[in-house]
Amino acid sequence: MAQQLAVDLQNVTKQFGSVKAVDDISLGIQDGEFFSLLGPSGCGKTTTLRMIAGFEQPSEGEIYIHGQPVAGIPPYKRPVNTVFQSYALFPHMTVAQNVAFGLEMKKVAKAEITKRVTEALELVQLPQMSNRRPRQLSGGQQQRVALARALVNKPEVLLLDEPLGALDLKLRKAMQLELKQIQSEVGITFIYVTHDQEEALTMSDRIAVMSNGLVQQVGAPRDIYEHPANRFVADFIGExxxxxxxxxxxxxxxxxxxxxxxxxxxxxxxxxxxxxxxxxxxxxxxxxxxxxxxxxxxxxxxxxxxxxxxxxxxxxxxxxxxxxxxxxxxxxxxxxxxxxxxxxxxxxxxxxxxxxxxxxxxxxxx
Amino acid sequence: MTTATVNPPGSRPTSRRLTRDELRAAFNKRILTWLSIGIFVFLYLPILILIIYSFNENKIVGVWTGFSLNWYQELFKDAALLNSLQVSLWVAFWSTILSTILGTLAAIVLERFRFWGKLTYDAVLYLPIIIPDIVMALSTLLFFVILNIPLSRYTILIAHVAFNISFVAVVVRARLADMDRRLEEAAADLGANEWLTFRRITLPLLTPGIVSGALLAFTLSLDDFVITFFVAGPGSTTLPVRVYSMIKFGVTPEVNAVSTLMFLGSTLLVVISLVLQRR
The missing domain is CATH 2.40.50.140 (Nucleic acid-binding proteins)
Known part of the structure; x- marks a missing residue:
């Protein structure tokens, strides 16, 4: 058997009322891959991510994470973690408590938690911030804490929902490279949702370009840029x-x-x-x-x-x-x-x- | 009419008349200032006089003969008054506990769940806030009479819980509506089931709203007169109802003294509640 896919979506459809947010998409995401879902707002990329995380259930089709069908499994039992667009840090907890939350839920031993939280904060270069509250941090620092909070759990797949969307251009560019570096360091599969084509081209191993709930093209950045499959892809990526x-x-x-x-x-x-x-x-x-x-x-x-x-x-x-x-x-x-x-x-x-x-x-x- | 102007050295003399708009603005500003002062005087002067006369030595209201704390001492010798204070605090305490729990649950249900008849439930829940007290009082009394429930401090408690739920629900729900849903999703994503998410995330973030709702409920219960007056049984008079019956025998400085204490107590609770809502 070929190498097992980290995430496998088979004919997944998500219907909200009469609107098909995601329309019969099939995607296979390799283990250790940096995979981007790229498209304009409302193209279904975030809905796809939320279905993998378990916040939405597919109307049709099946999602597998490392071969296991995940239909009906609630978010808290899935081997994935999410970095939210708005970071969603817990305002009443310190940075360290935020990062420790996932491990506490898994009933990891206290000493082990302390060790892994320290490691995670070092990974995102924020070791001295552990006793601060989220609102005392800048946008870029909050973003790093959100990343550490997800990575500390060593998920099988990390889902990122436009994590750099709220940052200014210069910081965003720096974080793009840093994210890519962190990903190769930890070796976890990243699924990255963005509407920024340059961001997707810079970081991804492969990109799925989406519009109107459909996957328009899947391929390496170079393929997508040099050999667009249709007019939408050619128009959306670059000039x-x-x-x-x-x-x-x-x-x-x-x-x-x-x-x-x-x-x-x-x-x-x-x-x-x-x-x-x-x-x-x-x-x-x-x-x-x-x-x-x-x-x-x-x-x-x-x-x-x-x-x-x-x-x-x-x-x-x-x-x-x-x-x-x-x-x-x-x-x-x-x-x-x-x-x-x-x-x-x-x-x-x-x-x-x-x-x-x-x-x-x-x-x-x- | 020219206005005299003092010009800083070096500047061009700019003696000029005020325009009509400027005159009107100045006039409006003055009127508004006096109007607001007038309103505050009208609102608070009676309370101020009440407080001042609670320290009056003389028994006859309106005749100041000297400062005295005598009436406050009298208060604590008045067994009937102390009994009514005890009933008031008992009712306020238990109605706060019950209505805070029920009101918070109602707020969560209305804000987080979708179910059949939600809109009706929503409207009905808030009705006690806008229904006139006298209607609430009369209907509650009729309810007890029809069910043949003897009036006691328990009937006061039930009536207070009934209207307090609405106020707690409004305050808690406002806090809940402001809360980012993503926080709960993030907790679920990190492995917390529904109960742990509620206990570790939702509840701590709601706490200021819940405490503020509870303080509001406590204050409303302590202050309520109309509804309590209707559903209070023999021997279970609350403080406001007791004060009302004292007035029937003439306004003594003792009434002033008890009113002053009630005013201070309620103000303190409302201030705490407002401070907590700001957080």
Whole structure:
């Protein structure tokens, strides 16, 4: 038998009245994995997490934790712990009492509790705060206490519900790296709910992108970014240009006809037929610009088009151009500002050669 | 009319008239100040006079002849009065205990559970707060008469528990509504079953609300006159009812003295209750 999954969701549906918050999803989360559920608010990611924690019961389907079906098992008997978005620290207890709570419930011996609480607070770098009350701590410190309170129980799976949502940007970035480091240190499976795509890309081993209660795509950060399965994923993760057209050839690479211009892209194994409406998706940083006639290579899989600069905005590291290609199709292009002078850049009204590698352009349906 | 202005050195002289709006604002401010002073005088002057005359040496109210603690000494020799104080405290104590337990349970049920008829139960629970005392009194009395229950301190107790539950439930429920549900979920997540979650998390966080509700119940029970007057049996008079019957024989400084003590006691309890609610 293959390695047992830490968490296995099989055809799980959750219905609230007439609304399907989670619609027939199946996910297998590996042992020791940092797995993110990513999607906009209301996509069902938090409901999914709450079903694993036991706060909600699935309307249909089955959830297994290390092979054990958990239907009907209350939260306090499940081998998982949660870090809540609002931290949910007990205000009437000290930091140490908060962290000790789970162990006390399990009737762990007093000396053992003291030892493990100290270890947990050291792990989150708060050993000197044990006698403070939660409200005497900053947001970032409260977040660490919440993490310690969950980790001290050595759960089989740790569930994190947007734990960094309330922190400011700088602290959030630092905590992202720290969380990832803690996870590899303790080796516990993390299931991480977030709406922040950058956060998910930074920390996760694998990501499940969700919308409207459905899983849109599951994959490693690189897969999701480079090979989005559909328009929603391409749009939600990072910035993408979409160009609508008609499929004009499916020989190896896919050709899309857009207002008389032919553009090449890859269908990534999706079956398309000629004459079908489709969308070409290309990231702004995957497109290069050159003066007309000065394109570097004219490789077989290079797409070369002519366009006109409509907008050029200097944004420090990059310059962001809007290039008009054909009627109803203009794209954004990011060009890194490598030169020392401004005169290497293009101006509004310039004619430019626009190039991209066909492998980087996804032809998507719907 | 010009207003004289003193200008700091170096600044431009800015002698000017007050605008109409400024005049109106100043006038309004003055009116409001005097109005509020007037209201407080109207509310508290009688109580102040009552307290002052409790220290009057003379038996005739309104004729001040000198300071004396005599009437307070008299109080503690008045067996009937002391008996009614004892009944009052007994009723207040037990009605507080019972109504605090029942009111807290009602608050938890209403705030945390969904069941058939909840809305009706909710409305009915709060009714004693808005029903006129006299209606409560009369209906409670009729209830005892119909069931052929002899009036005693126990009937007073039952009546007090009946209206106190509502007040305790309101106070505790407000506290419960403010409480973050995630705290209880977090406790469950950390391995605490329903009972442990209640005992270790919900109850400690509710305590200020419960104590404040209990103090309110105690005060209301001590102060109640109308309902008690109707359901009190022979020999089971409470302090307010006793004071009322004393007045029938004329207002003596002894009545002033007992009223002063009741006023101080109730004020203290209400202040404690408010402080606890703030926490």
């Amino acid at each position: 993408t240009n979409f160009i609508n057209g008609t499929v004009a050839g499916v020989n190896g690479l896919t050709t899309l006809a857009v207002g008389g211009v032919k553009m090449l892209g890859t269908a990534d194994g999706r079956s398309l037929r000629e004459g079908q409406k489709a969308t070409l998706a290309i990231r702004p940083e995957k497109v290069s610009l050159a003066a007309p006639g000065q394109t570097k290579t004219n490789g077989k899989n290079k797409v070369t088009l002519t366009g006109e600069v409509q907008e050029a905005i200097y944004i420090g590291t990059d310059t962001r151009y809007r290039i008009h290609l054909v009627d109803n199709a203009s794209i954004f292009v990011r060009v890194q500002n490598l030169g020392a002078r401004y005169d290497t850049t293009f101006k509004v009204g310039d004619k430019v050669a626009v190039q991209w590698d066909a492998e980087n352009a996804q032809i998507l349906t719907e």
